[in-house]
Amino acid sequence: MPKQISPFHSKTGEVYHIYGVCSAGIAIKKGRKVKGKGNKKLCKACIGIRAGKRPR
Numbered sequence: 001m002p003k004q005i006s007p008f009h010s011k012t013g014e015v016y017h018i019y020g021v022c023s024a025g026i027a028i029k030k031g032r033k034v035k036g037k038g039n040k041k042l043c044k045a046c047i048g049i050r051a052g053k054r055p056r
């Protein structure tokens with residue numbers, strides 16, 4: 001199971017991420033990546049990773 005990292009989000013996104021392997025998290029451009037949850041919802045892909053499902 002992937003290791004959880006400290007939460008991060010995109011300035012323009014509606015969700016935050018907790019896994020470095022999350023493809024949506026990886027897709028965030030460097031200048032838009034912000035640490036913390038940003039008062040957003042947890043990303044669905046990250047929920048899936050946490051549940052033990054690997055993204056395809």
Ligand SMILES: [Zn+2]
Pocket residue numbers: 016017018019022023024025043044045046
């Ligand atoms: Zn994510």
